[in-house]
Amino acid sequence: MPAxxxxxxxxxxxxxxxxxxxxxxxxxxxxxGDPRPARVTGVVRLxxxxxxxxxxxxxxxxxxxxxxxxxWEKLDGLVGLAVTVRGTVQPYDLAIGIHGxxxxxxxxxxxxxxxxx
Numbered sequence: 001m002p003a004x005x006x007x008x009x010x011x012x013x014x015x016x017x018x019x020x021x022x023x024x025x026x027x028x029x030x031x032x033g034d035p036r037p038a039r040v041t042g043v044v045r046l047x048x049x050x051x052x053x054x055x056x057x058x059x060x061x062x063x064x065x066x067x068x069x070x071x072w073e074k075l076d077g078l079v080g081l082a083v084t085v086r087g088t089v090q091p092y093d094l095a096i097g098i099h100g101x102x103x104x105x106x107x108x109x110x111x112x113x114x115x116x117x
Contacts, residue, residue, distance in 0.1 A: 029092035038089040040065050040108055041115075042080045052092060057083065057108065065089065066107040074113060087111025 042059035053070050056064040067075060075083070087110045093102040
């Protein structure tokens with residue numbers, strides 16, 4: 001197998017292993033502070049793998065805001081559309097790797113859709 005093809009296969013295998021581990025990372029996120037009332041405007045997107053999907057609202061200037069799985073039905077049929085929701089946003093620190101690094105992610109819950117564009 002040529003070196004270039006072997007490198008591509010190795011990169012694909014690494015990506016698949018990382019994608020399979022993503023749910024474990026998300027489940028290990030720790031809440032930071034108290035949830036705050038907020039209005040989130042952005043495009044509803046389905047991300048992740050077929051086995052571990054995640055529903056997010058991609059907000060301008062804020063990045064992805066995750067939607068709790070229990071509340072996905074509120075956004076049923078709105079994937080790909082711009083929406084505005086009002087609810088509470090909880091920040092989480094998500095540990096990545098074993099060296100104590102983390103990133104901040106946000107999740108919206110207890111929300112209602114106030115506008116669809």
